Amino acid sequence: MQVHSFLHSDTETYTHxxxxxxxxxxxxxxxVLDFDAKSGHTSSISVDEVIDFVREQGWELLYIIETHAHADHLSAAMHVKEALxxxxxxxxxxxxxxKTFKKIFNFDTSFRTDASQFDILTxxxxxxKVGDILITVMHVPGHTQADTAYIAADEEKTVVFVGDTLFAPDVGTARCDFPGGDAKTLYQSIQKLLALPDDTIIYLCHDYPSAGRKHCPTTTVAAQKLGNIHVKDGINEAEFVQMRERRDATLEMPRLIIPAVQVNIDAGHLPDPEANGVRxxxxxxxAL
Known part of the structure; x- marks a missing residue:
C-alpha cells in the first residue's frame, strides 16, 4: 500500500x-477543482498534477471517492473521471x-435527489477492493448527514481517510452548524474512529496548522486520543457538544459554501450552459 497526498493550498484541502x-x-x-470566487473562473491546474502523477505511475484508477459533499471547495470528480x-x-x-439543499437552492424538478449522479453509494x-487493499466503509455523520470514512488495510498497515470529522490534534474537529449537522452525532462518530487501533494512520481532508507548524496530511489515532484539543481522552459527550455549539456560533460560513455545495451535491457537475453558452x-x- 502506498498513499500520496497533494495539498490544494488555496483551500488547504488534501487529495489522496x-x-x-x-x-x-x-x-x-x-x-479539488480550482475556483476563483472573485471572477467565477474554474481551472483544473491543481488536480491535473494529481492526474499526471497517476499516469506517470502507470496505475489504473478504479475509484474516485468523495468523503462527503464539501462546503469549502468544488469537486474535480468529473474532470478526473473524464481523464482517468x-x-x-x-x-x-x-x-x-x-434534499436539504435542493430546497435551499430552489432547484427545479430536474435535479435528482436519489444520488443517481454517482456510480456507487456506500x-x-x-x-x-483496490488490488489487495480492502476498504471498509464507516458512516461518520455529524458534520453533515453523509460524512463517510474509508478504512484501508492490507498485510502491512491500516489507514483511514476521515474527511471532515477530525483535524490535526492542534486544530480539533469539524463544525456541525450546517443544515443537517449535529454535534452529539459527530462526537459519537469520532468515538468510532478513535476505537480503531492506536497505530492507525489518519489521513486528513484538511489541515489548518497553528503558528509555527507546517501542513501535514496525517496523524494517528493515538495522537488524537492523547492531544486533540476537542476530543482527547477525558472529554465527554456533554463537554464536547457544549464546546462545539458555542464555537460554531462564532464561525462565519466558508467562503465557497454557496458555489461548492450546489456543484458537489450534483457529483461535481457544473450547471449546464444557458442559451448564451455561459454556466x-x-x-x-x-438563506444560510
Missing part, C-alpha cells in the same frame, strides 16, 4: 491517492443532503 503498487491500481480521494475513468463513490446518505460496513450558479440571499 491510495495505491496497490503491485497490481498497479489506485483510488483517488477528494479531488473510475467509478465515483459517496456515502448513500448523500440523498439527505441533496453504506456502513460495505467494502471495496451560472445560484446565490440564495439570507
Amino acid at each position: 491517492i491510495l495505491a496497490d503498487t503491485q497490481q498497479q491500481v489506485c483510488a483517488l480521494i477528494d479531488p 475513468g473510475g467509478q465515483l463513490v459517496i456515502g448513500q446518505h448523500i440523498t439527505e443532503v441533496q 453504506n456502513d460496513g460495505d467494502t471495496l 451560472y450558479l445560484k446565490v440564495p440571499l439570507n
Whole structure:
C-alpha cells in the first residue's frame, strides 16, 4: 500500500491517492477543482498534477471517492473521471443532503435527489477492493448527514481517510452548524474512529496548522486520543457538544459554501450552459 497526498493550498484541502503498487491500481480521494470566487473562473491546474502523477505511475484508477459533499471547495470528480475513468463513490446518505439543499437552492424538478449522479453509494460496513487493499466503509455523520470514512488495510498497515470529522490534534474537529449537522452525532462518530487501533494512520481532508507548524496530511489515532484539543481522552459527550455549539456560533460560513455545495451535491457537475453558452450558479440571499 502506498498513499500520496497533494495539498490544494488555496483551500488547504488534501487529495489522496491510495495505491496497490503491485497490481498497479489506485483510488483517488477528494479531488479539488480550482475556483476563483472573485471572477467565477474554474481551472483544473491543481488536480491535473494529481492526474499526471497517476499516469506517470502507470496505475489504473478504479475509484474516485468523495468523503462527503464539501462546503469549502468544488469537486474535480468529473474532470478526473473524464481523464482517468473510475467509478465515483459517496456515502448513500448523500440523498439527505441533496434534499436539504435542493430546497435551499430552489432547484427545479430536474435535479435528482436519489444520488443517481454517482456510480456507487456506500453504506456502513460495505467494502471495496483496490488490488489487495480492502476498504471498509464507516458512516461518520455529524458534520453533515453523509460524512463517510474509508478504512484501508492490507498485510502491512491500516489507514483511514476521515474527511471532515477530525483535524490535526492542534486544530480539533469539524463544525456541525450546517443544515443537517449535529454535534452529539459527530462526537459519537469520532468515538468510532478513535476505537480503531492506536497505530492507525489518519489521513486528513484538511489541515489548518497553528503558528509555527507546517501542513501535514496525517496523524494517528493515538495522537488524537492523547492531544486533540476537542476530543482527547477525558472529554465527554456533554463537554464536547457544549464546546462545539458555542464555537460554531462564532464561525462565519466558508467562503465557497454557496458555489461548492450546489456543484458537489450534483457529483461535481457544473450547471449546464444557458442559451448564451455561459454556466451560472445560484446565490440564495439570507438563506444560510
